[in-house]
Amino acid sequence: MSRYRFILSGGGTGGHIYPAIAIANALRKKFPEAQFLFVGANDKMEMEKVPQAGYAIEGLWISGIQRKLTFSNLAFPLKLISSLSRSRKIIKSFKPDLVIGTGGFASGPLLRMAASMKVPCVLQEQNSYPGITNKWLAPKVEKIFVAYDGLEKFFPADKIIKTGNPVREDLLNSGSRKKEAAGFFGLDPEKPVLFVMGGSLGAKRINELVAAHLPLFSKMGVQVLWQCGKLYYEKYKEFESETVRVKTFIGRMDQAYAAATVIISRAGAGAVSELSIVAKPVIFIPSPNVAEDHQTKNARAVADKGGAVLIRESELEDRFAPEFENLVNDKDHQQNLSANIKKLALPGATEQIVTEIVKILNAKQRNV
Known part of the structure; x- marks a missing residue:
């Protein structure tokens, strides 16, 4: 089976968007018949950059929590509920075989809902100090691809695979x-x-x-x-x-x-x-x-x-x-x-991530 369906979610900054696009490009090369959908945050740069890369994207009404009291913070519970509901509809409609999160606000509700619906999920963490979204999601995902040593402080050690960060081809x-x-x-x-x-x-x-x-x-x-x-x-x-x-x-x-x-x-x-x-x-x-x-x-x-x-x-x-x-x-x-x-470069990061994703897909097929 090569007509896999993948959802990728991450954004807010290029540091979350471009790794997601790099992974999608590598998966598309591996599975030319696969279908892809990105999920981002409304009004953030992924809504422009992802279509430019040739992929469809859906937006969620979600934003981060500010460090001071703002209207946006007061609206956060409503935004989260809205985004979880919207994520459920997206997942039911698209029926992904696997969901990939690369950090950023939108990936939180999307991957949380996917995991609750028994869809395999993976994370890609770019930083030496993880963001709040990936720390929140870590217990629910299959694997976490990282670029730095020592992330056992934040993530379950048995889920961590050091790959390096995906970069634009x-x-x-x-x-x-x-x-x-x-x-x-x-x-x-x-x-x-x-x-x-x-x-x-x-x-x-x-x-x-x-x-x-x-x-x-x-x-x-x-x-x-x-x-x-x-x-x-x-x-x-x-x-x-x-x-x-x-x-x-x-x-x-x-x-x-x-x-x-x-x-x-x-x-x-x-x-x-x-x-x-x-x-x-x-x-x-x-x-x-x-x-x-x-x-x-x-x-x-x-x-x-x-x-x-x-x-x-x-x-x-x-x-x-x-x-x-x-x-x-x-x-x-x-x-x-x-x-x-x-000497510090890890140029094979994207290919290694795709290899691990294929293992998860194969295991899923065996268990069907």
Whole structure:
């Protein structure tokens, strides 16, 4: 039987969406006749990004709990009940053979309902510190695919399989097409390129840092490919020039990585996984506004092995300019960082996850 039916649920940020799409693409390659449905949260970025990837998606009326008293928090019980009811209807209608959750608000009610309806479920956890949704779902699923050691603190040990994080397939072959990639963005392939990635929504402190150091970059002859995020584009678009490209969002990340000489990035799990595979010199500036400071832990795991430069936000004023100048001017330093971060890459994550899913499907068939 190859006409399997899969539901994938996860979203809110690219870190939850792109692993889900990567898994779906690999399953579609394995089972060309399979059918897929994504379930996300209404008004979140998955409602745009998933259809762009060629998949159907249904939306739930769900959002996270804020840390302060808000109307959204007061409405949360109603949203949860609504989303559980809607999830039940989706599952009854689509009749999935297996449901895959990659984190984010929508995956909570969807997988909880699927498990209660005896549909096999699996989780993919990107981070070293799991989100509340995956911790809530863990007792109900068959397997949990993780990228870091030590997650037995949060999940049942017998369910954990360390696979690494799925990444977009085009990144596996981005290689060193610098000339083509620089031309794609209208940049000079003979000059160094700083690629700044602050996530799909943007990163306030990183954007401020880049704006303040544009004179330094210009003096050094460094071009800038700057993904500032949709929340900040109006503020920073005025800096667009022949040597500075300001973007809300970059769809062709393979081209951006290939064009880059040096990369500045947050240290979300998805970004760390991608950058390990791309193996370009990177300066991690972790967000301090995340649970258990897990971005700093993600970055530290790489930096301690000589695979990246780690600068905390509180250190930027003193450390950034000298660290950046040293990195751009020292080719040996660049090569060492690239070689060391590449050792941490787990490029076979998606295929391993698909292999484990096939085992679950086969076991289900045997038990029918």
